Amino acid sequence: KAGVTQTPRYLIKTRGQQVTLSCSPISGHRSVSWYQQTPGQGLQFLFEYFSETQRNKGNFPGRFSGRQFSNSRSEMNVSTLELGDSALYLCASFPGGNTGELFFGEGSRLTVL
């Protein structure tokens, strides 16, 4: 069973640009959530999608957005990039139920210059 796949793995952007990151969850998992990980703040919840609907959103500015497609694949977009957006962006898929276990991808490392 394939794991969570995130693309691209690494990318470098400059301030003011925008970026789109992609996540393919484990087959059969309909929930996808996104986290930002930085050395100073740790992992912070961005948003969660289920069946193409955003169910929850963390405390991030509107420059951070996402969507989910009918095949459960998800994208997140960051517009007007700032230096502080440099981070590892992790996607996690969730099978549902009460296990609480999220399955994480290896992340997309974004560097903003």
Add this chain to the structure above:
Amino acid sequence: EDKVVQSPLSLVVHEGDTVTLNCSYEVTNFRSLLWYKQEKKAPTFLFMLTSSGIEKKSGRLSSILDKKELFSILNITATQTGDSAIYLCAADSGGGADGLTFGKGTHLIIQP
């Protein structure tokens, strides 16, 4: 605001030592406490704890939750260099993927 605090933030020990990692939480509508291990990029699931006082064990790793004092510990006995990683604690207040609140992690280094 939900908060999870881990201590220590970093720890260096020698192979064979026993370590205890701490996690305290303040979360509304608490449902469970989860531990993850992050070696390179993708955090991997270790334990989920929902009941106080019941130890969960997997090999040399064990964990327990105290819902009265709002904390959890993760113990690793007879540490090995392969245990070197960041250990993340997260509180779940929404069930599953509804936004876990993570601590900043404990960076554990095991020296040979």
